[in-house]
Amino acid sequence: xxxxxxxxxxxxxxxxxxxxxxxxxxxxxxxxxxxxxxxxxxxxxxxxxxxxxxxxxxxxxxxxxxxxxxxxxxxxxxxxxxxxxxxxxxxxxxxxxxxxxxxxxxxxxxxxxxxxxxxxxxxxxxxxxxxxxxxxxxxxxxxxxxxxxxxxxxxxxxxxxxxxxxxxxxxxxxxxxxxxxxxxxxxxxxxxxxxxxxxxxxxxxxxxxxxxxxxxxxxxxxxxxxxxxxxxxxxxxxxxxxxxxxxxxxxxxxxxxxxxxxxxxxxxxxxxxxxxxxxxxxxxxxxxxxxxxxxxxxxxxxxxxxx
Amino acid sequence: xxxxxxxxxxxxxxxxxxxxxxxxxxxxxxxxxxxxxxxxxxxxxxxxxxxxxxxxxxxxxxxxxxxxxxxxxxxxxxxxxxxxxxxxxxxxxxxxxxxxxxxxxxxxxxxxxxxxxxxxxxxxxxxxxxxxxxxxxxxxxxxxxxxxxxxxxxxxxxxxxxxxxxxxxxxxxxxxxxxxxxxxxxxxxxxxxxxxxxxxxxxxxxxxxxxxxxxxxxxxxxxxxxxxxxxxxxxxxxxxxxxxxxxxxxxxxxxxxxxxxxxxxxxxxxxxxxxxxxxxxxxxxxxxxxxxxxxxxxxxxxxxxxxxxxxxxxxxxxxxxxxxxxxxxxxxxxxxxxxxxxxxxxxxxxxxxxxxxxx
Numbered sequence: 001x002x003x004x005x006x007x008x009x010x011x012x013x014x015x016x017x018x019x020x021x022x023x024x025x026x027x028x029x030x031x032x033x034x035x036x037x038x039x040x041x042x043x044x045x046x047x048x049x050x051x052x053x054x055x056x057x058x059x060x061x062x063x064x065x066x067x068x069x070x071x072x073x074x075x076x077x078x079x080x081x082x083x084x085x086x087x088x089x090x091x092x093x094x095x096x097x098x099x100x101x102x103x104x105x106x107x108x109x110x111x112x113x114x115x116x117x118x119x120x121x122x123x124x125x126x127x128x129x130x131x132x133x134x135x136x137x138x139x140x141x142x143x144x145x146x147x148x149x150x151x152x153x154x155x156x157x158x159x160x161x162x163x164x165x166x167x168x169x170x171x172x173x174x175x176x177x178x179x180x181x182x183x184x185x186x187x188x189x190x191x192x193x194x195x196x197x198x199x200x201x202x203x204x205x206x207x208x209x210x211x212x213x214x215x216x217x218x219x220x221x222x223x224x225x226x227x228x229x230x231x232x233x234x235x236x237x238x239x240x241x242x243x244x245x246x247x248x249x250x251x252x253x254x255x256x257x258x259x260x261x262x263x264x265x266x267x268x269x270x271x272x273x274x275x276x277x278x279x280x281x282x283x284x285x286x287x288x289x290x291x292x293x294x295x296x297x298x299x300x301x302x303x304x305x306x307x
Numbered sequence: 308x309x310x311x312x313x314x315x316x317x318x319x320x321x322x323x324x325x326x327x328x329x330x331x332x333x334x335x336x337x338x339x340x341x342x343x344x345x346x347x348x349x350x351x352x353x354x355x356x357x358x359x360x361x362x363x364x365x366x367x368x369x370x371x372x373x374x375x376x377x378x379x380x381x382x383x384x385x386x387x388x389x390x391x392x393x394x395x396x397x398x399x400x401x402x403x404x405x406x407x408x409x410x411x412x413x414x415x416x417x418x419x420x421x422x423x424x425x426x427x428x429x430x431x432x433x434x435x436x437x438x439x440x441x442x443x444x445x446x447x448x449x450x451x452x453x454x455x456x457x458x459x460x461x462x463x464x465x466x467x468x469x470x471x472x473x474x475x476x477x478x479x480x481x482x483x484x485x486x487x488x489x490x491x492x493x494x495x496x497x498x499x500x501x502x503x504x505x506x507x508x509x510x511x512x513x514x515x516x517x518x519x520x521x522x523x524x525x526x527x528x529x530x531x532x533x534x535x536x537x538x539x540x541x542x543x544x545x546x547x548x549x550x551x552x553x554x555x556x557x558x559x560x561x562x563x564x565x566x567x568x569x570x571x572x573x574x575x576x577x578x579x580x581x582x583x584x585x586x587x588x589x590x591x592x593x594x595x596x597x598x599x600x601x602x603x604x605x606x607x608x609x610x611x612x613x614x615x616x617x618x619x620x621x622x623x624x625x626x627x628x629x630x631x632x633x634x635x636x637x638x639x640x641x642x643x644x645x646x647x648x649x650x651x652x653x654x655x656x657x658x659x660x661x662x663x664x665x666x
Contacts, residue, residue, distance in 0.1 A: 112346035255512035
């Protein structure tokens, strides 16, 4: 049996969206020179806050706002730890993931299985019924279009605006940026919060749109894939989109190959996103000059105004 | 892994009881080790219902504690030990992967009773194992599924390719084929017991492949949500999942541990507990078919009920010959019934299944 490419594409776009949102947020954070390993924790906070809000208020828009708020609340903790108290970013990020998973489990206790409102699709039935293009372009929930919009906006801001230039300057050399009078800590606070909002939105998409339920630990490692994706995309926004669709595509394809009774080694396909990431890392690092151009030079380094 | 307040309280209590313990007045403490959380509305939920039933049945004479999200492996050993040091007199370890840890701890605490779910390791006299004949329930669901499918393709979300899951697939397929010779079954393996996102994706992949009846052997309700959106039929798994009735969930297979837990705790308390290897099904109520909704035609409901009754009465075994293996070789002759040993190690599909079991 042949796999229908149209449904495959529709599925991979849905599968990719939570990771895409988290990764595009993390890209901005890393572009400003901060490595936040707490993506998983921020995502699950977004998932639980979004789900509880959707359940309580019946409003999907509020749920997405609450998801972003949940992610930002956790990101704020990270920002205070790393930017004000100057804690180690790697350790703080890992702690954030563990804290987020635990806190989300606590908040979400008792909410599993409760009903949530369904999410409206922005395009009318007539458009969705167009063969091939209809399902692929017009059949999704609103958040998927927003996610792609965020990618475009991040690309535009980072590469075409003054604010983007400042963010990149802070990420490349915070001492120089500071000497020029830019508020390094304030800018990084803003990017960290933006990253938290994106991760939270990705989590809310997972619980409110895709699964429509809340379970402990439901992000199941998506945050880590988002982190890998940023490296895979070598800190370029459109490549994050491509990478997310590639990873999502592999996941969606392997399930479809199984459903079509095609004898494929499932374990190999499951591992392939990670293999691809390693290959890309090897290719990137083989050319030292290019790697240096792409990775923010001040990534993960603590900034102290007097140093 | 989270330490529940109840356990903390009892641990504090045990620490305070450094004086000679008055065994007569002390409530019998029963501990439960969970692989997930009761909030999964599936596997762990049903074990927790069993725990609550024990509490309700024995009242003040029993105290229960539980630990959730305990990983399989070395960490489980620590968790079980901690539970016993906190005062547990009996421990139920409720996932297949706790087998070695359960036996290792049992060697150190010969006075504590251990019950390991779905396992086979009984290295010490104080360890029992118990499991349910899920394949009996699957036979009934297959019987319903075969008559309700219009596309003649039934989807099955498998967790891991292990005998317990393969029994279920074979049983469901045989009974769907019996009532509908054109039926095909498509299996997708998720390699997880619990990952709502992956389970939802697997359900969608099956639906895109033309499936209109969906069965699952994973723990979350995520596939039910997808089935509901797609307007197809599904079956509740492990717990009733009644919140998805009457459609997509038209029936369910429920793991009902409560009677067994009450029986074993009672035996442990009055000293009649002996080591055992329990494998019970519809007959004792360990496997229950949840309410069949009106979405199922009445005659199908009636024949399904007849099958439930026949299995429960021991008149019908879901694996009764003639049954061939997938490669066409004979497995069971006419009228022959599968023995438990073969079932417990079942790593082959029956004739008519089109896919391959991954290794």
